[in-house]
Amino acid sequence: MNKKIIFQTGSALISILLTALITFGFLFILGRDPVVIFGRIFSEVFGTGYGFAQTLFKTTPLIISGCAIAICFHAKLFNIGGEGQINAGAFVMALTATSFPGLPFLIILPLSILTGFIVSAVFGFIPAVIKVKKGVSEVITTIMLNFISLAMVNYFLISHFAVESTIRTTKIPENFFFTKLSDFIPSFHGSPLNITLFIALLLALIIYFTIYKTSIGYKLRAIGFNPVASVYMSVNVNKYTIVAFVLAAGMMSFVGLNYIFGYKGFYEYGFSANIGFTAIAVSLLARNNPIGIIFSAFLFGFLDYGGLAVNELVPKEIMLIFQGLVVLSILGVNKLTDNYLKINLERN
Amino acid sequence: MIPAIEFKNITKQFGNLKANDNVSFAIRKNSVHCILGENGAGKSTLMKILYGAYQPDSGKLFVDGKQQNFHTPHDAINAGVAMVWQHFMLIDDFSVLENVILGNEPISGIKIDFKTAQKKINDVITKFNLGLNPDDKVEKLSIAEQQKVELLKILYRKPSIIIFDEPTAVLSPVEVDEFFNIITKLKDSGNTIILITHKLREVIQIAERVTVLRQGKKVYEAEATEIDEDILGKEIVGDSSFEIASETKLETDGEKKVAILEKAGLSSGGYSKLNDINLVLRAGEISGICGVEGNGQNEIVDILLQLLSVENGTAELNYSSVSVVPDDRIKKGMISEYTIGENVITRKMGFEIALKAKLKKLSEILIKSYDIRTPDYFTPMGNLSGGNQQKAIVAREIENQSELIIFSHPTRGVDLKSSLFIHDEIIHVRNSGRAVLLVSSDLDELFKLSDRLIVLYNGQTVKEYEPLELKSRLKDAESFTVEVGKLMVGAGIE
Structure with a gap:
């Protein structure tokens, strides 16, 4: 068991190294010194x-969205709709937080989380139900729902809720902001890194526990491994398909916490910067293991912030290429280690 | 005469396990040779060596007198050795013809020469009387017909040695006879046939020579004329524990009716699957359903599991819980990636926290009380041998304590010892007052276990033998077999 984890971690590290080498090559060709x-x-x-702190700040939403994607991946469901789910949920979260002046923070926060969760979850519920009832691939429906969700958010924002001549909602009261970590660690000063990081880490632990240590998790993975056998083992495949999608999509809304309560205080169109898609890569790199996702999210946060830091030396796109290459090489290297493990297990 | 195949001191080791231990024997040309042994006795490993999927650690393999070192199955095929697998490898959406020529397409210009292929295939079909239509789609064929397609695929490549891995495990008695006719024809046209099987009666019926493996070693070899089922059974198991279980049959009806199907009917995709099914399952009773596969057995099981609902007639399901040992253990019975304990946890209805210690405890109880052979409790079920997988599924379902337990082909592809064990367990379940439905195509199994026997044909229950009647009819098992066999193929139905 532990041997397997060591091998899989090893294969992730090899992929990263491989990617780094290729990126070195790229930089070299561009005439820059990779070192x-x-x-x-x-x-x-x-x-x-x-x-x-900035890297951790960028890591935070990737942990959340990566774990959300992982729930679906474990059930062999492809949720490509993260981007739409994040925006719909975060938008409503921000609206809720500013719609009830006078209510205390301790009521507003859970209320905002709840409404955000529900709205995001709806965007997961729809493709799940279409899949269960009509057998339509969730890949297609979630991609389409991204357009629908983003267009709806855009419409409601511009026509009703945006602050004049901006594409953002009104700001939450100052006392609603999450505590920043720079309050405790002075060297973090200037970074919006906030307690959402701990929420994200906690979520990763909860999801890890749920997936690997509870009967719900076993059922979720069972429908991914073998849906037919699951039926005969009296696992309700349809129910768990919907559960996986609703949980994953709902969780996507938590990405909004980092930005709205932790950083800017409002929802702004485009804030998510493709986190919903990057999450897929984050989850894949970690083989959908929530603990691994913490590390792979950090890698992507590192590349993201690192790219910014060397912006004047190389185009930021280099880091995007790096991200893409990591995914390609992890898929390739994983295949090799899987084959090796399989042969080894068979021999034993 | 030079033998078709000669194994000389073949040894193959996996870790500490000697899968083949110094095995030597020869297979005569143009004969039918049976290889027997329990699961894990080393038959599959030996065949994989012959087929080029494994290389022996030591020892030599001679084919037609020439020493061979097959490195891939491709080498074996080129040397005229072919294998019909137990699990079919067919593409459902392709026609018979397309499946057969796949990977070996006759070409004219840049396109496939379907005409030549069709002619060649039709020749083979007529020669061996396979009764297939090359244009039929595979998904529409029965299991027996799909098996013939597998065979056709091989015959198309003109092998001289054909290995069958448990070919009759999926066939009904009538189909078995048909299959044996094909074997005879193959032999008559000069082929050497190797059969791997668990069914002793068939061995005596078809084999010319028999080799028994036990724990990797060759322990017995004889001409078919010198053997009977008792001898073989003892040689296979290796101790004297081999005996047919004692008579334990009921003479009266079980008490409580847990499920009643009356004139039940069901159709799917425009085809009538079930019509006029009458079936009563009673607590403390084993109801056996016999019939050629595909005559409605799976639909009845699915109705009882509430995966399907009847369209005509009534289905009264009075039980509070139901468990099933499904007909296809890999597809329906288990999550191969999960350990035994994880399979159990997944099967449980409520919310549970499954920490390592709990899984370990769950698995160890089952491993111990059901004698499941596994290296350790966290080995994925996919890595266990077929018989042990089946035992684990049986264990899981029995431990579920459901009011009704369905056993669908519970010992298919399972070795003798495990089969006997599973049979005993089924009887225990019955004795504990639960209702049992046994679906099987193995008449011996049905006769041994059933308190009540229902014959199924074309989605109908054509005959029901009440407990008392069944018990007295079984006194003359031979003529009873003939009668049931006829009913199963629809003979004698007004």
């Missing part, structure tokens, strides 16, 4: 408190 550039990235991220 200088990567050195700069490392010193920015690990050398300064601010850089490290």
Whole structure:
């Protein structure tokens, strides 16, 4: 068992190394010194408190969305609709937080989380029901729902809720903001890194526990491994398909916490910056293991912030290429380690 | 005469396990040779060596007198050795013809020469009397017909040695006879046939020579004329525990009726699957359903599991819980990636927290009381041998304590010892007052276990033998077999 985890972690590390090598090659061809550039990235991220905090700030939403995607992946469901789910939920979350002046924070916060969760969950419920009832692939429906969700949010925002001549909602009261970590660690000063990070870590632990240690998790994974056998083992496949999608989509709304309560205080169109898609890569890299997702989210946060830090030296796109390559190489290397493990297990 | 195949001191080791231990024997040319042994006795490993999927650690393999070192199945095929697998490898959406020529398409110009292929295939079908239509889609064929397609695929490549891995496990008695006719024809046209099987009666019927493996070693070899079922049974199991279970049959009806199907009917995709099914399941009674596969057995099971509902007639399901040992253990019975304990947890209805210690405890109880052979409790079920997988599924379902337990082909592809064990367990379940439905195509099994026997044909219950009648009819098992066999194929129905 442990051997397996070591091998799988190893294969993730090999993929990252492989990708780094290819990226080195790219930079070399572009006529840049890869050592200088990567050195700069490392010193920015690990050398300064601010850089490290910024990286963690970028990591936070990726942990949340990565775990959400992982729930679906375990049931062999492909949720490509993260982006739409995040925006719909976060938008409503921000609206809720500003719609009841006078109510205390301790009521507003859970209320906002709840409404955000419900709205995001609806965007997961729809493709799940269409899949269960009519057998339509969730890949298609979730992609389409991204357009619908983003267009709806855009419409309601511009025509009703946006602050004049902006594309954002009104700001929540100052006392609603989450505590920033720079309050405790002075070197983080200037970074919006906030307690959402701990919420994200807690979520990862909860999802890990649910997936690997509870009968619900076993059922979710069972319908992914073998839906027919699941039926005969009296697992309600339709029910768990919907449960997986609703949980995953609902969880996507929590991405909004980091931005709305932790950083800006409002919802702004486009804030999610494709987190819903990056989450797929984050989850894949970690083989959908929520603990692993914490680390792979950190890698993507690192690349994201690192890319910004060396912006004047190389185009930021290099880091996007890196992200894409990581996914490709992890898929390839995983296949190799899987084959190796399979042969080894068979021999034993 | 040079033998078709000669194994000389073949040894193959996996870790500490000697799968084949110094095995030597020869297979005569143009003969039918049976290889017997329990699951894990080393038959599959030996065949995989012959088929090029494994290489022996030591020892030599001679085919037609020539020493061979097959590195891939491709090498074996080129040397004229072919294998018909127990699990079919067919593409459902393709026609028979397309499946057969796949990977070996005759070409004219840049397109496939279907005409030549069709002619070649039709020749083979006529020669061996396979009764297939090359244009039929595979998904529409019965299991027996799909098996013939597998065979056709191989015959198309003109092998001289054909290995069958438990070919009759999926066939009904009538189909078995038909299959044996094909074997005879194959032999008559000069082929050497190797059969791997668990069914002793068939061995005596068809084999010319028999080899028994036990724990990787060759323990017995004889001409078919010198053997009987008792001898073989003892050689296979290796101790004297081999005996047919004692008579334990009921003479009266079980008490409580837990399920009543009356004139039940059901159709799917425009075809009538069930019509006029009359079936009563009673607590403390084993109801056996016999019939050729595909005559409505699976639909009845699915109705009882409430996966399907009847369209005509009535289905009164009075039980509070139901368990099932499904007909296809890999597809329907288990999550291969899960351990035994994890399979159990998944099966449980309510919310549970499954920590390692709990899973360990759950599995160890089952492993111990059901004698499941596994390296350790956290081995995925997919890595266990077929018989042990089946035992684990049986264990899981029995431990569920449901009011009704359905056993669908509970010992298919399971070795003798495990089969006997599973039979005993089924009788225990019955004795504990629960209702049992036994679906099988193995008449011996049905006769041994059933208190009540229902014959199914074309979605109808054509005959029901009440407990007392069944018991007296079984005194003359031979003529009873003939009668039931006829009913199963629809003979004698007004």
